[in-house]
């Protein structure tokens with residue numbers, strides 16, 4: 076069966092569908108790491124679908140997102156998390172809290188370190204917390220396509236002095252180098268048990284939510300300075316048309332009238348370009364025609380508004 080269903084659907088898990096010669100295994104694996112270490116890129120590669128948005132800017136991911144992969148008789152439920160950093164705003168605190176609770180609820184944690192960047196303050200904060208919690212983690216030095224081998228070995232040694240890691244992998248989420256080894260090892264580590272999701276489901280996020288993320292990805296890619304961080308995107312309407320296409324209405328919230336003017340751009344050129352790229356991406360993802368309508372609204376306090384947190388599936392009470 077093609078693994079085609081993105082979000083939750085009404086089909087109950089078919090627990091008999093797995094290889095009945097081998098007992099099934101199932102469990103959660105949290106991907107944790109500093110912002111920009113490559114967690115979302117790796118999640119997409121492990122699952123074989125674009126689920127999580129990826130940009131060169133830090134703090135792209137704002138909430139936990141499940142990506143579900145199958146490795147022989149094991150269902151691996153990967154948890155993409157926001158990067159762990161020193162939070163300043165309420166939104167940051169909620170993001171970091173979501174990341175840690177993702178790690179705590181998981182059977183295994185995989186710490187990603189950007190090998191080109193090495194051990195920075197954020198990574199040190201994570202290794203300190205792992206050590207304090209007495210938590211063993213698997214380590215993946217990521218982005219090895221950008222780093223010489225000698226540097227990798229010394230980085231692995233330095234990290235092993237910070238916390239307990241077993242084993243250590245060297246991978247590139249971008250090229251896929253080493254990723255299958257990590258996946259196999261994780262599958263073997265997970266406990267025996269029935270699969271928790273239908274075998275064709277690849278994420279817990281709804282199509283509405285992923286669609287909002289795709290537009291937010293363009294906001295991150297096409298806007299700069301404080302704007303990506305001052306914006307959030309929500310899907311307000313989703314209408315399946317009889318001709319097979321879908322009409323999607325989304326709101327881009329910003330905090331200031333001046334920011335709204337920048338998002339719109341001169342004669343609406345910027346929002347048009349954000350919409351055009353997001354629509355292309357959505358059509359690829361949903362495999363149908365998409366009519367995308369974007370509205371830009373000023374909500375000075377959106378980053379303090381419980382409704383916006385709920386849309387991001389973040390805990391407001393941080």
Ligand SMILES: Nc1nc2c(ncn2[C@@H]2O[C@H](COP(=O)(O)OP(=O)(O)OP(=O)(O)O)[C@@H](O)[C@H]2O)c(=O)[nH]1
Nearest residue numbers: 110111112113114115116134135136158218248249
């Ligand atoms: N060269 C190289 N770049 C990578 C690799 N993995 C990710 N990147 C790039 O690193 C940047 C950040 O990737 P993300 O996957 O968004 O990182 P993240 O850890 O999810 O970031 P946050 O969500 O902000 O915490 C993007 O520009 C990716 O293309 C890799 O293996 N090699």
Ligand SMILES: [Mg+2]
Nearest residue numbers: 114115135136
């Ligand atoms: Mg991410």
